[in-house]
Amino acid sequence: MKDIELYFLEQTGRYVRLYEPQGDHCxxxxxxxxxxxxxxxxxxLSVNVKNGQYKCHNCGKTGVALKQREAKTYxxxxxxxxxxxxxxxEYCVKVRCLPETVLANNFIGSGFSPTRGHFVAFNYFLNFKHVNTKYRGIEKKAFQMEAGAQLCLYNGDxxxxxxxxxxxxxxxxxxxxWMAAGFVYA
Structure with missing residues (x-):
């Protein structure tokens, strides 16, 4: 079964994501x-996936979720x-003065394309899963991200x-x- 999002509009005004519900309840x-x-x-919070009924076993909140939608896939x-x-x-170490260990620890990659030339690839992780990549040209300052991939903060984990x-x-x-200077939470 796919991930589902239920909308609790009455008081929270936000969706609650049900990750891979097993059976009728989650x-x-x-x-x-x-x-x-x-x-x-x-x-x-117990939720009936089929009809949207919910009950919190801590605060006692009960009701029916107003809307249901499939979670967005990226x-x-x-x-x-x-x-x-x-x-x-050479660009990262000599021009940007970054040690190779910082590049390796942060999964920095690279590549070449006829349209972009040589580029550096910054990999974005969310919950420690690779969700996006941003490309930065070496010869010319040009940026590009993966189309349709999930957006998140760089090193947000x-x-x-x-x-x-x-x-x-x-x-x-x-x-x-900043990481090269010893501040790993950048």
């Missing part, structure tokens, strides 16, 4: 009381990380593990420069 985090829960991993990006071309390594600080930057090379 348990998810309650949109009304989850933020106040001590156990943040508890899924207290195009999977091409995996371009691994070995980098000589031109890309660091927000899940950051404890003391987060460095917010404008671009991918800026974030990599």
């Amino acid at each position: 348990k998810v985090k309650c949109p009304w009381c989850h933020d106040q829960r001590r156990n943040q991993s508890d899924r207290s 195009k999977r990006p091409v995996n371009l990380y691994g070995e980098m071309s000589k031109e890309a390594v 660091c927000l899940k593990t950051a404890k003391d600080y987060v460095v917010i930057t404008e671009g991918e090379f800026d974030a990599l420069s």
Whole structure:
């Protein structure tokens, strides 16, 4: 069964995603009381997938979800990380002053196309899954992202593990420069 999203309009005004429901029922985090829960991993909201009826076993909220829609599916990006071309390594190390370890740790890739020339590929991850790739030309400053792929913050997964600080930057090379300086949550 595909992922489904149910719309709880009455009070929250947002969708709750049911990830691969098994059978007629699914348990998810309650949109009304989850933020106040001590156990943040508890899924207290039971939802009947067929008719949209729900009941929270913590706050007691019951009702019927107003709308149901299939969750949006995104195009999977091409995996371009691994070995980098000589031109890309030279550009990143000599021009951008980034150590090769930072490039490897962040799955930076490269490639060549007749229209773009040589390019660096920045891979975007969401929940530690590769969801998008942004390309930056080496010879000329040109940018392109995968069409139809999911959008997210570059290195946004660091927000899940950051404890003391987060460095917010404008671009991918800026974030990599901060990482090279020892600030891994950029």
